[in-house]
Amino acid sequence: MTVLERARHAVWLFKGVMGENAYQAYLDHHAATHESEPPMTEKAFWRDKTDRQDANPEGRCC
Amino acid sequence: MSEHRNNHGQAGRTPADRDGQDADVLVQDPDLPPTALDPAIAEAEEGRWTPAKIALWVGIALLGGFSWTMLALVRGETVNAIWFVFAAVCTYFIAYRFYSKFIERKLLQPDDRRATPAEYKADGKDYAATDRRVLYGHHFAAIAGAGPLVGPVLAAQMGYLPGTLWIIFGVIAAGAVQDYLVMFFSMRRGGRSLGQMAREELGLIGGTAALIATLAIMIIIVAILALVVVNALGESPWGVFSVAMTIPIALFMGVYLRYLRPGKVTEVSIIGFVLLMLAIIAGGWIGETEWGVAIFGLDRVAIAWGIIIYGFIAAVLPVWLLLAPRDYLSTFMKIGTIVMLAVAIIITRPEISVPAVSEFASRSDGPVVPGTLFPFLFVTIACGALSGFHALIASGTTPKMIQKERQTRFIGYGGMLMESFVAIMALVAALSIDRGIYFAMNSSMAATGGTIEGAVAFVNGLGLAGVNLTPEMLSQLANNVGEESIVSRTGGAPTLAVGIAQIMQSFIGGSGMMAFWYHFAIMFEALFILTAVDAGTRVARFMLQDSIGNFIPKFRDTSWRTGAWICTAIMVAGWGAILIMGVTDPLGGINTLFPLFGIANQLLAAIALAVCMAICARKGAFKYLWIPALPLAFAAVVTISASFLKIFSPVPSVGYWANHFAFRDALAAGEQSFGAAASVEAMEAVVRNTFIQGVLSIVFVTLALIVITTAVVASVKAYRNGGGPNTEDKAVPSRIYAPSGLIATPAEKDLEKQWDALPAAQKPARTGH
Numbered sequence: 001m002t003v004l005e006r007a008r009h010a011v012w013l014f015k016g017v018m019g020e021n022a023y024q025a026y027l028d029h030h031a032a033t034h035e036s037e038p039p040m041t042e043k044a045f046w047r048d049k050t051d052r053q054d055a056n057p058e059g060r061c062c
Numbered sequence: 063m064s065e066h067r068n069n070h071g072q073a074g075r076t077p078a079d080r081d082g083q084d085a086d087v088l089v090q091d092p093d094l095p096p097t098a099l100d101p102a103i104a105e106a107e108e109g110r111w112t113p114a115k116i117a118l119w120v121g122i123a124l125l126g127g128f129s130w131t132m133l134a135l136v137r138g139e140t141v142n143a144i145w146f147v148f149a150a151v152c153t154y155f156i157a158y159r160f161y162s163k164f165i166e167r168k169l170l171q172p173d174d175r176r177a178t179p180a181e182y183k184a185d186g187k188d189y190a191a192t193d194r195r196v197l198y199g200h201h202f203a204a205i206a207g208a209g210p211l212v213g214p215v216l217a218a219q220m221g222y223l224p225g226t227l228w229i230i231f232g233v234i235a236a237g238a239v240q241d242y243l244v245m246f247f248s249m250r251r252g253g254r255s256l257g258q259m260a261r262e263e264l265g266l267i268g269g270t271a272a273l274i275a276t277l278a279i280m281i282i283i284v285a286i287l288a289l290v291v292v293n294a295l296g297e298s299p300w301g302v303f304s305v306a307m308t309i310p311i312a313l314f315m316g317v318y319l320r321y322l323r324p325g326k327v328t329e330v331s332i333i334g335f336v337l338l339m340l341a342i343i344a345g346g347w348i349g350e351t352e353w354g355v356a357i358f359g360l361d362r363v364a365i366a367w368g369i370i371i372y373g374f375i376a377a378v379l380p381v382w383l384l385l386a387p388r389d390y391l392s393t394f395m396k397i398g399t400i401v402m403l404a405v406a407i408i409i410t411r412p413e414i415s416v417p418a419v420s421e422f423a424s425r426s427d428g429p430v431v432p433g434t435l436f437p438f439l440f441v442t443i444a445c446g447a448l449s450g451f452h453a454l455i456a457s458g459t460t461p462k463m464i465q466k467e468r469q470t471r472f473i474g475y476g477g478m479l480m481e482s483f484v485a486i487m488a489l490v491a492a493l494s495i496d497r498g499i500y501f502a503m504n505s506s507m508a509a510t511g512g513t514i515e516g517a518v519a520f521v522n523g524l525g526l527a528g529v530n531l532t533p534e535m536l537s538q539l540a541n542n543v544g545e546e547s548i549v550s551r552t553g554g555a556p557t558l559a560v561g562i563a564q565i566m567q568s569f570i571g572g573s574g575m576m577a578f579w580y581h582f583a584i585m586f587e588a589l590f591i592l593t594a595v596d597a598g599t600r601v602a603r604f605m606l607q608d609s610i611g612n613f614i615p616k617f618r619d620t621s622w623r624t625g626a627w628i629c630t631a632i633m634v635a636g637w638g639a640i641l642i643m644g645v646t647d648p649l650g651g652i653n654t655l656f657p658l659f660g661i662a663n664q665l666l667a668a669i670a671l672a673v674c675m676a677i678c679a680r681k682g683a684f685k686y687l688w689i690p691a692l693p694l695a696f697a698a699v700v701t702i703s704a705s706f707l708k709i710f711s712p713v714p715s716v717g718y719w720a721n722h723f724a725f726r727d728a729l730a731a732g733e734q735s736f737g738a739a740a741s742v743e744a745m746e747a748v749v750r751n752t753f754i755q756g757v758l759s760i761v762f763v764t765l766a767l768i769v770i771t772t773a774v775v776a777s778v779k780a781y782r783n784g785g786g787p788n789t790e791d792k793a794v795p796s797r798i799y800a801p802s803g804l805i806a807t808p809a810e811k812d813l814e815k816q817w818d819a820l821p822a823a824q825k826p827a828r829t830g831h
Contacts, residue, residue: 017199018393020327022190029186032825046324050382052187055620057381057604059454060389060597062209062283062445062663 022049084793088175093824095816097796098174099809107809108163119159126152133418134223140413141222143490147408150230150486154479157234162242162475169678169686170246172467177796179252180463189253191465194800198473201460203393205241205452206400206481207590209445209663212290212554214489215561216656217442218500219430221420222493224439229489232440232447233482236693240448240667241456242474243674243690248457249464250790256457256670257605260769262789263676268772272669275765276454277605279662281633282758283451284598285640286659287591288373292365292645293553293652294584299358300349300544302365304581305588306358307341308388309372315387330387331394338391342581346544366645369595370638377599377630385596392593395586403487403562406569412494421526429505429524430552431656432715437704441660446485448697450666452478454601468802476804491561492554498522498531499539499548503557506650507550508738517549544577552652559583595637602633643751648744649721649737654751657708658758661701665766668697672773679777680786687777698770705763709756718759722752 001009015021023045030039040048090096129149133141166172180191192200217225248254254262257276261269295301315334323329348354360368376384422428423435431442445451456474464470492500501524502510502517510517514533521531540548543563548556563579571578604620606629611618617625644651671694678687711717714724714737725748728736739745780786799817801810817825 013195013199014397015328016193016196017203017397018327018331018390019200020325021196022187023325025190025192026186029184029190033184033186043324046319047382049187050320050380050386053381053386056188057597057600058204058459059451059601060392060594061205061207061449061451061455062287062594 084173084176087793088173088795090175091795091797094797095799095820096813097799099813103809107807119156122152122155126156133226137418140415141418142411142413143407143494144411146222146226146486146490147404149226150483153230153234154483157238158476158479161234162238162471165239165242165475165686165689166468166471169683169689170243170470172246172470173793174466174468174799174802175796176467177794177798178249178464178467179461179791180465181796181798182791182794183252183462189462191798192463194465194469194472194802195804197460197463197465197469198477198804199397200463201455201473201477202480203396204455204459205449205477206396206484207445207594208287208290208555208587209449209451210481210485211488211558211587211590213443213445213660214485215492215554215557216430216504216652217439218416218489218492219420219428219504220423220435220439221417222414222489223418224423224435225443225489226486228439228443229447229482229485232443233478236667236671236696237446237448237452237482238475238478239689239693240450240671240674241452241478242470243678244453244670245456245461245464245474246467246470247674247677249461249467249470252791253458253462256453256673259457259677259789260669260673263673263680264769264772264776268769268776271765271768271772272673273605273609275669275762275769276666277602277609278758278761278765279450279666280598280602280605281636282640282658282662284373284595284602285637285644286655287594288366288369288637288641289644289651289655290553290555291369291588291591292362292641293551294555294559294588295360295365296362296551297359297547298349298545298584299355300345300577300581301584301588302358302360303348303354304338304341304345304585305592307345308338308391308585308589308592309384311337311341312384312388312391315391316383319387320382327390331390334387334391335394335398338395338585342578342585345581346577349544362645363642366638366641369592370634370641372592373595373599373638374630374634376596377603377634378627385593385600388589388593388596392589395589399583399586400484400487403491403565404483406565407487407490410565410568412490412565412568414490414493415528416493416497416500417527421524426713426716429501429509429520429653431653432713433657433704433707437700437707438657440700441657441664441704443485444660444663444667446482446488448664448667448693449481450663450668450670453666453670465798465800466796466802469800472803488558488561491565492557493561494564495557495561496531496535497526498529499535499560500557501526501529502531502536503548503551503560504554505550506552506653506738508648508650510550512547512550514547514549542573542576543580545580552650554652555584555587558587599630599633599637603629606633640754643754646747647751648739648748649751654718654755657704658755658762661704661708661759662762664697664701665705665762668694668701668766669769671697672770676773676776676780677789679780680788682780682785684781694770698766701766702763705759708759709763718752718756722749722756725749725752 023042026045027039125148129145132145133149180189183189214225257273260272311334315330318330426432426434498521501521505520510520514536518531518533559580562583563576566579567573567576607617607620644655647654671690674690675694678690707716708718712720714721725736725745729745736745739748
């Protein structure tokens, strides 16, 4: 692995841990399942994500 | 029921036989590469001990053994912090490689041919297969908070060795086992929560007791975490300003993510981080001004009320506005600071002059937390060694995102090892400060009177070897960290902040930067805790709504605003009352309440392990039942004996009721002051507080005993029947592949290549690069 690749991997990992790749994961899932309706836009997806958290809170530990 | 048992739990069945019956379901798709590594290849790869591999493990074992010798046996003037790091890391590696592998092979037997909930329930949202390395980070960020930073600091009063031993050996035999087992069992059940699993495995009584215990424990944990923040911020205009600024910063981030640039999480976190640093620097200027002191120099009671009001508002506001952005900020800070601290400790390698086992290990009158080493060391350090709260995270959120079954070992067991390492670093940071200063900061106001003179007299009067505290040391340190006073800053967070500031200033910035690093550390602990307060209140509110919903169905509807507000108010009132009680406690606060925090957390661990034991028994895995039963027995003995001491001990500093009656008798005798209480009002407060604490102890231990008893009954019943009903979801064949550990083995890499070579059209959905 070159230095550049390593750096890219680190950035990818960090963004993943922060949760930034959630939309991409959703798009991948949508594309793979060939749902007939078009996927949510990025804005709509993130809106939906936090709104779902309103109804399903996630614990944070001590 | 009996039919069910015939299907799944015939006498003498081993788990392997049981898995064998899924073989007809788990058929490999001939068009796809294998979805699991061939067991024979995996076995050969693991079992092949090349000279290089042997040398590596012998090296790790030797380094670990040498480090333990330096810590436990060599008695020099000082001991270097690097030995803590090596002893911990080497022990973790060995435990991970050998013990967690043993649990995987003998007890859990994950099967990569089976699809995980992330695959068979995939919705691209909650159920989304996530790269193992990313999920490790996610899971770690969810489990690690202020707990592992606080407990070890308080336990440092007993010397460095008891805490170190418990953190390292506790995690490998108990804490990591609990996390791994709960995560695996939840994953096999579609990501069910601990409460749901308890209900299924233990029946109505055990399940209900587990639910009530969880709710009560969440209240006490949120209250005591909030108390830690209050104690760190009291009379500190700098701290109050910078922590208060996190609210507008989070609001800004929330609006930014909602309306300006949705999804740019890292970007907004960096912006938030920069603003946070500015808030810390600005806090230093504002703390110097007269108006700054007038506005932000709040007393502890005012700050406690501020947190209570904040907690209520944060829990009813929409998640996107405050909670989600605060969580991003907290995750960002968590990862950054922990990495930074590890690097700083390894580079600066501070010398530690605290004795291995101190005077207070065998005495019950320790000023930081009362009680002898057994059982109170094991409840003072909960997070980092064994934390029941993790069971709530390890069931639910994380299992819905696991890609492959065999990854649970890395994420569950390995994730907890990382938290344990954080606890070791916190311990090292606390141990690196002068022992006299440590006791001056951590003895309650009742002991020191809150003045430098009082603290010096009290600490020097303890008669500790090598402690000679001078007033200059305390005023100099307070000056260096930019605080009015550091006397009786109990709760662990300020002590850790001083430790971190000392380590960091010798790494970056010198003594001129010490005040910055101190407030940086306070900020990052406060950030974790306030995130936990928000999230805890919200989760507790939903649990309460669900429980009340059994009687008044309307409460089940979580979008019903009135119901949400009522339940939030009840939860906030619950922890708020305990918080105010702790802040105004004439006897101190942290020293009286912290044992309850640890006991509550360990009782939750006992509940989680009891559920795991019942599941293992119903699986028919009696030969390896000791894997959950041993830590369960230990947690049960520790917490029940600690609870009994808190209830029945005749020593007033230890027993809540002994104190309660002593103060009540004094009041009845018409005395105007008694012990640390200088007035009749204070005496009445002690009577009231000890009553509440005593009642809580009784409630916790009763609930835990019910849960453990029902689990033992379920296990014995399963033993008599040779197993029990299978509560797992049906096996579904997997259609994806990913390696199991942090680094893919050569065989795993080969298999990965086969999957990469698959034409895009044939490839099942996958996340990752």
